Amino acid sequence: MLALLAGVLVSASADLIGDKPVSAEDVFWKATQRARAAALNGEHEVRLSFEPKDKVFILDDGVTPQKLALPPGRDAEVDFLAGQATGNSILVGGELMESKPIPFVTFYPDGTCSSFRVQFRAGNSARVVAIDPWTCAKILPPTDGGS
Numbered sequence: 001m002l003a004l005l006a007g008v009l010v011s012a013s014a015d016l017i018g019d020k021p022v023s024a025e026d027v028f029w030k031a032t033q034r035a036r037a038a039a040l041n042g043e044h045e046v047r048l049s050f051e052p053k054d055k056v057f058i059l060d061d062g063v064t065p066q067k068l069a070l071p072p073g074r075d076a077e078v079d080f081l082a083g084q085a086t087g088n089s090i091l092v093g094g095e096l097m098e099s100k101p102i103p104f105v106t107f108y109p110d111g112t113c114s115s116f117r118v119q120f121r122a123g124n125s126a127r128v129v130a131i132d133p134w135t136c137a138k139i140l141p142p143t144d145g146g147s
Contacts, residue, residue, distance in 0.1 A: 022071050024078055031048055036107045048106075056068065078121075081100075082100075115131075
């Protein structure tokens with residue numbers, strides 16, 4: 001009886017975990033990993049862009065472009081921004097958003113990428129994530145110097 005109950009609980013928890021909605025940020029990180037791997041393995045530059053009309057990330061290695069789409073029904077927009085904040089910002093619904101995106105970012109064969117930030121927008125809210133050009137990973141916010 002106990003084994004039967006444990007089996008039901010395990011399968012139910014797996015269903016809950018498996019149904020987690022995929023966000024635009026999740027798809028972005030997957031596209032970033034693929035672009036960096038393609039640049040490293042192919043030993044050539046790979047460009048990553050976002051097509052807002054089709055809501056799809058495009059990895060262009062110069063040979064065969066790959067597409068990673070956002071899940072259907074997601075009201076999300078993604079913009080690539082210059083590595084440093086510029087004066088091209090607007091206030092929308094109380095949120096400061098940058099208005100001058102760059103068309104693509106580049107991943108290099110040595111494992112680095114161009115300096116950039118990515119802006120995720122959904123409704124009236126925006127979230128900007130800075131990307132480290134050496135590791136192509138999220139730049140962590142500074143700590144309070146207590147260490």
